[in-house]
Amino acid sequence: MAKKIDVVFSDFTPGSALKKIYDMSPKEVIDLVTQSRLRGRGGAGFPTGLKWQLAAETGIRPKYFVCNADEGEPGTFKDKMILEKQAAKVIEGMLIGAYAIDASRGFIYLRGEYKYLLSSLLAKINELRRQNLLGDDICQRKGFCFDLEVRLGAGAYVCGEESALLSSLEGRRGEARNKPPYPAEKGYMGYPTVVNNVETLSFVPHIILNGPRWFHNYGTEKSAGSKLFSVSGDCKKPGIYEFEFGIKIKDLLKEVEAGEDTKAVQIGGASGFCASKDDFNENICFEGIPTGGSIIIFNESRDMFHVLKNFVEFFQQESCGQCTPCREGCSRMLEGLLKFESGKGSSKTIDDLLDLSETMSLASKCGFGQSVPNSFRTIVSKFKDEIIAR
Numbered sequence: 001m002a003k004k005i006d007v008v009f010s011d012f013t014p015g016s017a018l019k020k021i022y023d024m025s026p027k028e029v030i031d032l033v034t035q036s037r038l039r040g041r042g043g044a045g046f047p048t049g050l051k052w053q054l055a056a057e058t059g060i061r062p063k064y065f066v067c068n069a070d071e072g073e074p075g076t077f078k079d080k081m082i083l084e085k086q087a088a089k090v091i092e093g094m095l096i097g098a099y100a101i102d103a104s105r106g107f108i109y110l111r112g113e114y115k116y117l118l119s120s121l122l123a124k125i126n127e128l129r130r131q132n133l134l135g136d137d138i139c140q141r142k143g144f145c146f147d148l149e150v151r152l153g154a155g156a157y158v159c160g161e162e163s164a165l166l167s168s169l170e171g172r173r174g175e176a177r178n179k180p181p182y183p184a185e186k187g188y189m190g191y192p193t194v195v196n197n198v199e200t201l202s203f204v205p206h207i208i209l210n211g212p213r214w215f216h217n218y219g220t221e222k223s224a225g226s227k228l229f230s231v232s233g234d235c236k237k238p239g240i241y242e243f244e245f246g247i248k249i250k251d252l253l254k255e256v257e258a259g260e261d262t263k264a265v266q267i268g269g270a271s272g273f274c275a276s277k278d279d280f281n282e283n284i285c286f287e288g289i290p291t292g293g294s295i296i297i298f299n300e301s302r303d304m305f306h307v308l309k310n311f312v313e314f315f316q317q318e319s320c321g322q323c324t325p326c327r328e329g330c331s332r333m334l335e336g337l338l339k340f341e342s343g344k345g346s347s348k349t350i351d352d353l354l355d356l357s358e359t360m361s362l363a364s365k366c367g368f369g370q371s372v373p374n375s376f377r378t379i380v381s382k383f384k385d386e387i388i389a390r
């Protein structure tokens, strides 16, 4: 059965993890985070310790530390709650990362629609400055200086992608950059920059305080620890849940009181995977069905064609338009789907769109276009009859 966990929203004394790392060298801090096997909670699951190590190893200065609070994936709403309830914990995660890589300046890139959080975040930052938990010689540690700014996004989904986020931070169009070089080598203003998700950072102080092995008490070998899930759709108890990685879809559905008539679960938002009843025994984790945290539940009353069309319309509007496979691919995919609404769609239309998906995932410049086909392929393969019936 699902084990409910309470790490992210648990009590925390600001400064407590920081004081502990002052007995450690930056390399020891990175090693500890690496041993914990913490992986990024923003979606891609990149090992956090390795990302920090890459930034720490470059001899170039200055370095920057960025908290990605763009949270644009449809169906996810956990990062805003973390920032509302545990901002000091997230900022301490940034401080620990800054100490590890030797950064002295950072940013919280806040989703434009979360503007209502700005004043409370700024108040928290000022309080931490007064407590000498931000600024110069933090907690009497001579030479350790770190301060941060909050910058607001302007409502573009692609700006959650780390390289587009950095372009936006620099005041330019929010467009993805070619990788490599990765931000850890060449990020904000061309300098080494670590970008981490809000939830990832919220685990860091706990890992420092409790040790890396404690983190292995939860989750699986390849997906250590717990994960926040934003649950919405057809269930009696929508909301934010923390479960261990590896939870089975059916156990999650039981916890949130989804009905027996659940027919599909979209895991990982519009760019994620659609699970049908046959998949409910699968595990949610990096080596199973991965997710940045969005879980949308659909019961028998929902029309999966409509769900798919809604996702593709979203992508078509949000594509930054820089590269052809994504810009044209999203529009052609929508056109193809609209054929079903006018009674002109067929099995051949679906096969053509599946070919197009292949090209998009192989040839798009960034993770946006590469992941558009995820929901298309999974919905079409599992609900083909429903779509053809159109």
Ligand SMILES: Cc1cc2nc3c(=O)[nH]c(=O)nc-3n(C[C@H](O)[C@H](O)[C@H](O)COP(=O)(O)O)c2cc1C
Residues within 6 Å of the ligand: 039, 040, 041, 042, 043, 044, 045, 046, 048, 068, 069, 070, 071, 072, 073, 157, 158, 159, 160, 161, 162, 163, 195, 196, 197, 198, 200, 201, 366, 367, 368
């Ligand atoms: C289109 C797109 C949108 C993304 N949006 C977000 C986002 O809103 N928040 C986030 O943390 N990561 C987002 N990511 C992932 C980031 O590029 C990056 O991997 C992440 O911020 C790294 O932090 P982590 O290692 O702590 O997960 C997005 C990626 C893509 C391709």
Ligand code: SF4
Residues within 6 Å of the ligand: 158, 175, 176, 318, 319, 320, 321, 322, 323, 324, 326, 327, 364, 365, 366, 367, 368, 369, 370
């Ligand atoms: S994949 Fe899409 S979002 Fe990414 S660069 Fe190409 S057009 Fe822009």
